[in-house]
Amino acid sequence: MFVVNQIQKCFVPVSQCDQKSRVVALANRGAVLDESMQLPALSQLGLDGNTLLLPVGELDGAPCYACRVDPECFTTIAGRAILAGASEDVREAFCRAQEMLLWRESHRFCGKCAQPLIPSTHDLAMTCPACGAVYFPQIAPAVIVAITRNGGNEILLAHNHRFNEGVFSLIAGFVEMGENLEEAIHREIKEEIGIEVDHFRYLASQSWPFPNSLMLAFYAEWAGGEACADGAELSECHWYTRDQLPRLPEKGSVARAVIDAFVENRL
Numbered sequence: 001m002f003v004v005n006q007i008q009k010c011f012v013p014v015s016q017c018d019q020k021s022r023v024v025a026l027a028n029r030g031a032v033l034d035e036s037m038q039l040p041a042l043s044q045l046g047l048d049g050n051t052l053l054l055p056v057g058e059l060d061g062a063p064c065y066a067c068r069v070d071p072e073c074f075t076t077i078a079g080r081a082i083l084a085g086a087s088e089d090v091r092e093a094f095c096r097a098q099e100m101l102l103w104r105e106s107h108r109f110c111g112k113c114a115q116p117l118i119p120s121t122h123d124l125a126m127t128c129p130a131c132g133a134v135y136f137p138q139i140a141p142a143v144i145v146a147i148t149r150n151g152g153n154e155i156l157l158a159h160n161h162r163f164n165e166g167v168f169s170l171i172a173g174f175v176e177m178g179e180n181l182e183e184a185i186h187r188e189i190k191e192e193i194g195i196e197v198d199h200f201r202y203l204a205s206q207s208w209p210f211p212n213s214l215m216l217a218f219y220a221e222w223a224g225g226e227a228c229a230d231g232a233e234l235s236e237c238h239w240y241t242r243d244q245l246p247r248l249p250e251k252g253s254v255a256r257a258v259i260d261a262f263v264e265n266r267l
Protein backbone atom coordinates (compact mmCIF):
# COMPACT_ATOMS: atom_id res chain seq x y z
CA MET A 1 0.00 0.00 0.00
CA PHE A 2 1.22 3.51 -0.80
CA VAL A 3 0.67 6.20 1.83
CA VAL A 4 1.42 9.88 1.23
CA ASN A 5 3.47 11.95 3.69
CA GLN A 6 1.38 14.47 5.64
CA ILE A 7 4.11 17.07 6.20
CA GLN A 8 6.57 18.44 3.67
CA LYS A 9 10.01 16.90 4.26
CA CYS A 10 13.56 18.00 3.46
CA PHE A 11 15.75 16.30 0.85
CA VAL A 12 17.91 13.55 2.41
CA PRO A 13 21.28 12.31 1.10
CA VAL A 14 21.37 8.64 0.05
CA SER A 15 24.01 7.93 2.73
CA GLN A 16 21.42 8.63 5.46
CA CYS A 17 18.63 6.46 4.01
CA ASP A 18 17.69 2.86 4.76
CA GLN A 19 18.86 0.69 1.84
CA LYS A 20 15.48 -1.08 1.88
CA SER A 21 13.73 2.21 1.02
CA ARG A 22 11.89 2.24 -2.29
CA VAL A 23 12.86 4.85 -4.86
CA VAL A 24 11.03 6.43 -7.77
CA ALA A 25 14.09 7.20 -9.90
CA LEU A 26 12.82 9.59 -12.58
CA ALA A 27 14.21 10.36 -16.04
CA ASN A 28 12.69 11.21 -19.42
CA ARG A 29 9.11 11.46 -18.06
CA GLY A 30 9.40 7.85 -16.89
CA ALA A 31 10.95 5.88 -14.03
CA VAL A 32 13.21 2.93 -13.30
CA LEU A 33 11.19 -0.24 -12.59
CA ASP A 34 12.33 -3.85 -12.22
CA GLU A 35 11.25 -6.64 -14.57
CA SER A 36 8.02 -7.19 -12.60
CA MET A 37 7.10 -3.49 -12.84
CA GLN A 38 7.97 -2.82 -9.17
CA LEU A 39 9.93 0.12 -7.76
CA PRO A 40 13.56 -0.77 -6.98
CA ALA A 41 14.97 -0.71 -3.44
CA LEU A 42 17.63 1.95 -2.83
CA SER A 43 20.28 -0.83 -2.60
CA GLN A 44 19.54 -1.89 -6.20
CA LEU A 45 20.22 1.51 -7.76
CA GLY A 46 23.84 2.08 -6.75
CA LEU A 47 23.36 5.83 -6.34
CA ASP A 48 26.17 8.07 -5.12
CA GLY A 49 25.95 8.69 -1.34
CA ASN A 50 25.54 12.42 -1.92
CA THR A 51 22.50 12.06 -4.22
CA LEU A 52 19.55 13.89 -2.68
CA LEU A 53 16.25 12.06 -2.25
CA LEU A 54 12.87 13.66 -1.59
CA PRO A 55 10.59 11.74 0.82
CA VAL A 56 7.17 11.33 -0.84
CA GLY A 57 5.48 8.70 1.36
CA GLU A 58 5.64 5.04 2.31
CA LEU A 59 5.26 1.97 0.13
CA ASP A 60 4.39 -1.28 1.94
CA GLY A 61 5.73 0.19 5.18
CA ALA A 62 9.12 1.26 3.72
CA PRO A 63 10.06 4.90 3.14
CA CYS A 64 9.53 5.98 -0.47
CA TYR A 65 11.69 8.63 -2.12
CA ALA A 66 11.85 10.52 -5.41
CA CYS A 67 14.99 11.54 -7.27
CA ARG A 68 16.21 12.27 -10.78
CA VAL A 69 18.74 9.98 -12.41
CA ASP A 70 20.89 10.23 -15.51
CA PRO A 71 18.87 8.64 -18.36
CA GLU A 72 22.13 7.39 -19.92
CA CYS A 73 22.89 5.26 -16.85
CA PHE A 74 19.46 3.69 -16.30
CA THR A 75 16.76 2.03 -18.37
CA THR A 76 13.44 3.68 -17.68
CA ILE A 77 9.84 2.71 -18.38
CA ALA A 78 7.79 5.50 -20.01
CA GLY A 79 5.33 7.21 -17.66
CA ARG A 80 2.41 6.27 -19.88
CA ALA A 81 3.38 2.60 -19.77
CA ILE A 82 3.55 2.83 -15.98
CA LEU A 83 0.03 4.28 -15.87
CA ALA A 84 -1.18 1.50 -18.19
CA GLY A 85 0.60 -1.49 -16.72
CA ALA A 86 1.91 -0.98 -13.17
CA SER A 87 0.05 -1.85 -9.97
CA GLU A 88 -2.11 0.79 -8.33
CA ASP A 89 0.54 1.40 -5.62
CA VAL A 90 3.39 1.86 -8.07
CA ARG A 91 1.25 4.10 -10.26
CA GLU A 92 0.32 6.31 -7.31
CA ALA A 93 3.91 6.48 -6.07
CA PHE A 94 5.13 7.37 -9.57
CA CYS A 95 2.52 10.12 -10.06
CA ARG A 96 3.20 11.58 -6.64
CA ALA A 97 6.99 11.43 -7.01
CA GLN A 98 6.87 13.07 -10.43
CA GLU A 99 4.63 15.92 -9.26
CA MET A 100 6.20 16.45 -5.82
CA LEU A 101 9.73 16.60 -7.19
CA LEU A 102 8.80 19.09 -9.90
CA TRP A 103 6.90 21.18 -7.33
CA ARG A 104 9.90 21.26 -4.99
CA GLU A 105 12.30 22.08 -7.82
CA SER A 106 10.11 25.02 -8.87
CA HIS A 107 9.43 26.32 -5.34
CA ARG A 108 12.90 27.07 -4.05
CA PHE A 109 12.37 30.82 -3.57
CA CYS A 110 9.49 32.98 -2.40
CA GLY A 111 7.49 34.52 -5.27
CA LYS A 112 6.65 37.52 -3.08
CA CYS A 113 10.00 38.45 -1.50
CA ALA A 114 12.54 36.16 -3.25
CA GLN A 115 13.94 34.62 -0.05
CA PRO A 116 14.72 30.85 0.04
CA LEU A 117 11.70 28.72 1.06
CA ILE A 118 11.78 26.01 3.73
CA PRO A 119 9.47 23.01 4.30
CA SER A 120 6.57 23.77 6.65
CA THR A 121 6.82 21.99 10.02
CA HIS A 122 3.05 21.32 10.19
CA ASP A 123 1.73 21.26 6.58
CA LEU A 124 2.44 19.70 3.23
CA ALA A 125 3.73 23.07 2.05
CA MET A 126 6.77 25.29 1.64
CA THR A 127 6.92 28.48 3.68
CA CYS A 128 8.90 31.71 3.56
CA PRO A 129 10.72 32.47 6.83
CA ALA A 130 11.00 36.15 5.83
CA CYS A 131 7.41 37.13 4.90
CA GLY A 132 5.36 34.11 6.05
CA ALA A 133 3.98 33.21 2.59
CA VAL A 134 2.82 29.58 2.30
CA TYR A 135 2.99 27.57 -0.94
CA PHE A 136 0.95 24.37 -1.22
CA PRO A 137 1.49 21.75 -3.96
CA GLN A 138 -0.42 22.66 -7.10
CA ILE A 139 -2.59 20.42 -9.24
CA ALA A 140 -4.18 21.59 -12.50
CA PRO A 141 -7.63 19.98 -12.93
CA ALA A 142 -8.81 19.20 -16.45
CA VAL A 143 -12.20 17.96 -17.66
CA ILE A 144 -12.48 15.27 -20.29
CA VAL A 145 -15.90 14.57 -21.79
CA ALA A 146 -17.45 11.62 -23.63
CA ILE A 147 -20.25 13.23 -25.67
CA THR A 148 -22.77 10.85 -27.23
CA ARG A 149 -25.91 11.15 -29.36
CA ASN A 150 -28.49 8.86 -30.98
CA GLY A 151 -29.27 7.05 -27.77
CA GLY A 152 -25.62 6.61 -26.85
CA ASN A 153 -24.78 4.89 -30.15
CA GLU A 154 -22.45 7.60 -31.48
CA ILE A 155 -19.52 9.28 -29.72
CA LEU A 156 -17.78 12.52 -30.65
CA LEU A 157 -14.01 12.21 -31.05
CA ALA A 158 -11.57 14.92 -32.11
CA HIS A 159 -8.03 15.19 -33.39
CA ASN A 160 -5.84 17.63 -31.46
CA HIS A 161 -2.75 19.09 -33.16
CA ARG A 162 -0.62 17.62 -30.37
CA PHE A 163 -1.84 14.03 -30.94
CA ASN A 164 -0.03 11.51 -33.08
CA GLU A 165 -1.10 11.37 -36.72
CA GLY A 166 -4.64 10.05 -37.16
CA VAL A 167 -5.41 9.67 -33.43
CA PHE A 168 -8.82 10.84 -32.22
CA SER A 169 -9.88 11.19 -28.58
CA LEU A 170 -12.35 12.88 -26.24
CA ILE A 171 -12.81 16.62 -25.83
CA ALA A 172 -10.65 17.88 -22.94
CA GLY A 173 -9.52 21.13 -21.40
CA PHE A 174 -8.22 22.74 -18.24
CA VAL A 175 -10.55 24.18 -15.64
CA GLU A 176 -10.05 27.94 -15.52
CA MET A 177 -9.67 29.88 -12.28
CA GLY A 178 -13.10 30.88 -10.99
CA GLU A 179 -14.96 28.08 -12.81
CA ASN A 180 -16.67 25.04 -11.40
CA LEU A 181 -16.46 21.76 -13.32
CA GLU A 182 -19.86 22.20 -14.98
CA GLU A 183 -18.91 25.65 -16.29
CA ALA A 184 -15.59 24.32 -17.55
CA ILE A 185 -17.34 21.52 -19.45
CA HIS A 186 -19.83 23.88 -21.15
CA ARG A 187 -17.15 26.44 -22.04
CA GLU A 188 -14.62 23.93 -23.40
CA ILE A 189 -17.19 22.18 -25.56
CA LYS A 190 -18.64 25.45 -26.84
CA GLU A 191 -15.18 26.88 -27.58
CA GLU A 192 -13.70 23.83 -29.22
CA ILE A 193 -16.60 22.31 -31.17
CA GLY A 194 -19.51 24.74 -30.84
CA ILE A 195 -22.22 22.40 -29.53
CA GLU A 196 -24.49 22.25 -26.47
CA VAL A 197 -24.56 19.29 -24.08
CA ASP A 198 -26.68 18.22 -21.12
CA HIS A 199 -27.34 15.23 -18.85
CA PHE A 200 -23.73 15.00 -17.84
CA ARG A 201 -22.49 12.83 -15.06
CA TYR A 202 -19.14 12.05 -13.47
CA LEU A 203 -17.37 8.89 -14.64
CA ALA A 204 -13.82 8.62 -13.26
CA SER A 205 -10.62 10.52 -12.50
CA GLN A 206 -6.91 10.00 -13.00
CA SER A 207 -3.75 11.66 -11.76
CA TRP A 208 -1.86 12.79 -14.88
CA PRO A 209 1.65 13.85 -13.85
CA PHE A 210 2.75 15.47 -17.15
CA PRO A 211 3.38 17.74 -15.37
CA ASN A 212 0.68 18.11 -12.69
CA SER A 213 -2.88 17.47 -13.86
CA LEU A 214 -5.89 15.71 -12.43
CA MET A 215 -8.17 14.42 -15.21
CA LEU A 216 -11.89 14.35 -14.38
CA ALA A 217 -13.90 12.34 -16.90
CA PHE A 218 -17.59 12.98 -17.57
CA TYR A 219 -20.32 11.57 -19.76
CA ALA A 220 -22.58 14.06 -21.59
CA GLU A 221 -25.31 13.97 -24.22
CA TRP A 222 -25.45 16.16 -27.31
CA ALA A 223 -28.21 18.76 -26.94
CA GLY A 224 -27.88 20.91 -30.07
CA GLY A 225 -25.59 22.51 -32.62
CA GLU A 226 -23.37 21.24 -35.43
CA ALA A 227 -20.02 19.87 -34.18
CA CYS A 228 -17.20 21.76 -35.88
CA ALA A 229 -13.52 21.76 -34.80
CA ASP A 230 -12.24 25.20 -33.77
CA GLY A 231 -9.20 24.89 -36.06
CA ALA A 232 -6.92 26.19 -33.31
CA GLU A 233 -6.54 23.34 -30.83
CA LEU A 234 -8.64 20.80 -32.72
CA SER A 235 -8.24 20.19 -36.43
CA GLU A 236 -11.10 17.68 -36.92
CA CYS A 237 -14.00 16.13 -35.06
CA HIS A 238 -16.55 13.50 -36.09
CA TRP A 239 -19.30 11.30 -34.67
CA TYR A 240 -18.37 7.62 -34.59
CA THR A 241 -20.36 4.42 -34.06
CA ARG A 242 -18.83 1.45 -32.26
CA ASP A 243 -18.05 -0.43 -35.46
CA GLN A 244 -16.20 2.35 -37.32
CA LEU A 245 -13.86 3.96 -34.82
CA PRO A 246 -10.68 5.82 -35.83
CA ARG A 247 -7.21 5.23 -34.34
CA LEU A 248 -7.54 5.70 -30.56
CA PRO A 249 -5.05 6.96 -27.93
CA GLU A 250 -2.78 4.36 -26.31
CA LYS A 251 -4.10 2.50 -23.27
CA GLY A 252 -3.20 4.03 -19.90
CA SER A 253 -5.25 7.22 -20.02
CA VAL A 254 -8.70 7.73 -18.55
CA ALA A 255 -9.74 8.99 -22.03
CA ARG A 256 -8.94 5.60 -23.55
CA ALA A 257 -10.64 3.79 -20.66
CA VAL A 258 -13.81 5.82 -21.24
CA ILE A 259 -13.75 5.18 -25.01
CA ASP A 260 -13.28 1.46 -24.29
CA ALA A 261 -16.32 1.63 -21.98
CA PHE A 262 -18.32 3.20 -24.84
CA VAL A 263 -17.18 0.42 -27.19
CA GLU A 264 -18.25 -2.23 -24.68
CA ASN A 265 -21.57 -0.47 -24.07
CA ARG A 266 -20.69 0.25 -20.42
CA LEU A 267 -20.99 4.06 -20.37
Ligand SMILES: [Zn+2]
Pocket residue numbers: 110111112113114115128129130131132133
Ligand atom coordinates in the same frame (compact mmCIF):
# COMPACT_ATOMS: atom_id res chain seq x y z
ZN1 LIG B 1 8.62 35.68 1.21
